[in-house]
Amino acid sequence: MIEYCTAKNITGPWNYQGIIQENVQNSFTTHPGIIDYKGKSYFFYHNGSLPTGGSYRRSICVDYMHYNKDGTIQKIMQTAEGVSRIK
Numbered sequence: 001m002i003e004y005c006t007a008k009n010i011t012g013p014w015n016y017q018g019i020i021q022e023n024v025q026n027s028f029t030t031h032p033g034i035i036d037y038k039g040k041s042y043f044f045y046h047n048g049s050l051p052t053g054g055s056y057r058r059s060i061c062v063d064y065m066h067y068n069k070d071g072t073i074q075k076i077m078q079t080a081e082g083v084s085r086i087k
Contacts, residue, residue, distance in 0.1 A: 041065040
């Protein structure tokens with residue numbers, strides 16, 4: 001599970017904002033990353049959902065990431081399809 005906090009200052013105080021992503025299928029880690037490209041945000045992570053997958057045989061995933069008007073992050077909806085082709 002990936003959760004996050006925000007602060008007005010790098011040293012805090014920090015405010016818990018909630019869960020960005022629930023646990024992934026068949027893996028005990030996700031090692032996420034965020035990339036902004038051509039006006040969209042992408043959330044990269046890994047899971048173990050492919051055949052013979054697991055915590056040590058993971059596959060890369062990417063889904064869209066969306067922000068609310070106040071800057072908080074909407075929960076990532078894990079998909080089997082990922083994102084559409086970027087042109």
